[in-house]
């Protein structure tokens with residue numbers, strides 16, 4: 001391979017950034033649990049690190065890998081997705097406006113509502129299914145930060161990232177994209193004009209339901225990005241080295257996992273369309289999805305492993321289906337190798353606008369025929 005050839009993100013993910021550890025020749029990256037780092041004769045630091053709350057070598061390596069996959073200048077890892085999101089929001093000045101979608105991960109929206117109630121920020125929610133709503137919200141609120149989530153949990157509505165970036169920038173705001181449901185194999189929001197990408201790395205990036213982590217990736221360095229770094233350091237929100245090491249391990253299979261999960265989810269979504277007990281299937285890969293054409297444009301590597309179905313009936317039928325599967329595990333979270341099913345309304349906060357008959361599916365790596373048979377037998381029972 002000539003030095004001209006630029007490696008694709010898939011290759012970077014597969015090799016965990018460095019195929020070989022230069023110190024030992026190991027083909028697996030080392031795990032450095034050290035909390036403190038030594039100084040030399042002139043009291044100079046011997047390496048790049050100082051103290052573990054500021055950063056550490058294994059966390060750095062995972063951050064460099066994720067930054068490369070997203071095409072960003074730098075990534076910062078946190079102890080959870082919400083820790084990353086709160087640091088992002090903390091970077092806006094006192095009293096500034098934040099614009100966010102009506103449908104988004106409920107924990108993030110709960111946090112924004114609390115800050116709004118205390119006067120720390122002014123929150124303006126917009127209807128993400130209405131093409132004109134973001135423009136109107138920005139014109140009225142004059143935000144510092146616009147947040148979008150695409151596909152949005154748990155309806156999988158799609159927001160046009162490039163259009164949102166143009167709108168946010170025209171109003172002097174930064175655009176942050178929660179891309180948890182559309183990891184780098186399919187969408188790279190920074191290339192579409194976003195300023196910050198957010199992931200709950202607990203989900204697809206790690207992919208094995210054994211790490212809680214969050215990450216922010218920036219397109220450019222600047223005052224706000226450095227403010228986020230200060231918030232992370234002073235609140236002690238950095239990810240631990242073992243979690244970072246597991247995350248590097250999970251990233252190595254991200255591209256194959258995501259491709260297979262997308263393929264299976266597409267097959268399930270299509271097969272369930274005509275089921276008599278299914279009112280609607282919500283999945284960006286279906287022609288019937290209201291923003292399918294936008295999804296095709298910005299999800300270039302598959303539509304993901306997340307879909308929801310509206311079952312015939314209400315909350316009782318929804319809960320009954322979620323309790324009747326034998327392969328799909330009834331549990332929250334998403335993006336792992338095992339398939340999960342959830343009656344979403346039961347776990348969200350009282351303000352939740354999620355339909356009573358919505359069942360959320362996270363598709364894992366099991367055989368598609370087994371998953372479909374499981375859903376069919378569960379639907380037969382209502």
Ligand SMILES: *Cc1c(COP(=O)(O)O)cnc(C)c1O
Pocket residue numbers: 080081082083105107108149153178180181199200201202203212213214334
């Ligand atoms: C899970 C999730 C979060 C929150 O991340 P945690 O790692 O649970 O703190 C945020 N956004 C989306 C879309 C999620 O699925």
